Amino acid sequence: MRLYIIRHADPDYPNNTITAAGHLEAEALAKRLSAHGLDRIYASPMGRALDTMGYTARALGMTHEVEEWTQELSLKLEDTPYGRLSHWDLPGEVIRCGECQPTHDNWHTTPYYEGTESKDTFERMKMHSDEFLKRQGFERIGGKYRILRRSEDKVAVFCHGGFGLTWLAHLLEIPLTLVWAGFWMPPSSVTTILFDERSEEWATPRCIGFGDVSHLYAEGLPVRPRGVITNFY
Secondary structure, rough: EEEEEEEEOOOOOOOOOEEEHHHHHHHHHHHHHHHOOOOEEEEEOOOOHHHHHHHHHHHOOOOOOOOOOOOOOOEEEOOOOOOOOHHHHEEEEEEOOOOOOOOOOHHHHHHOOEEEEEEEHHHHHHHHHHHHHHEEEEOEEEEEEEEEEOOOEEEEEEEEEHHHHHHHHHOOOHHHHHHHHOOOOOOOOOOOOOOOEEHHHHHEEEEEEEEEEEEHHHHHOOOOOOOOOOOOO
C-alpha cells in the first residue's frame, strides 16, 4: 500500500478554506494525482482540507470519506519568548539544546510542553491511526504491521501540517519533537509512505517521498514560503 499524506493547499485560516492561490495549487495537485489514480480518498473535516480534496475527488470521479481524527491538532503554546505558537513551531534550538536528544520516553518533558495536552493528544492520535490502518489491512504490533491482506492500493489522506508531522513520527518511530523541529510540509505537498512488505507476514512504513510539490513546479506556481517558517497549520 502507498499512503499519501497530503497537506491542504494555501490556507485562508479565518474563513476555514483555501486562498485563490490555494485553489490553483489544489487544481495542480488534482491533475498530478489523477495521472496515476487513487483507490481511496479520506479527508479531515476542516474546510481547508475538504476544499483541497474536492479538486482531486472531482478529477477522479470518486467519493471520499471524512476521518474526524485527521483534523488539525489543537495544541498551542500561549506564553513563550517567541510568541504564541503551535507545538510543532517551537524552535529547534529549544528542542535540541540539551546534552541528550529527545527520545520516545522523554520528548514531552521539553520545556514548554510539560503540563500541556501534547502527550495525551499524541496517544489518542496513535490509537486512531492504528485503527485506521487496520481497516486498510495492516495491524500494528509493536513498531511493525502485521499484513492482514496484501495491498497495492493507493490511499490519500488530505489533512494538515501539524497533524501530518505528528502522524509521520508515529509511522516512522521517530521521537515526536525531532520530527516537529526537523521537518516542514509545504501547502498542497504530498508525503508518500510505502508499507514495505519484505515478508509474508510483516510490513513497515517507509517514507519514499516527503513534502513533494513537483505539481506546483509543473504548473509554474510559486512554492511558499521561501523565508522563515512560523505558525503554520
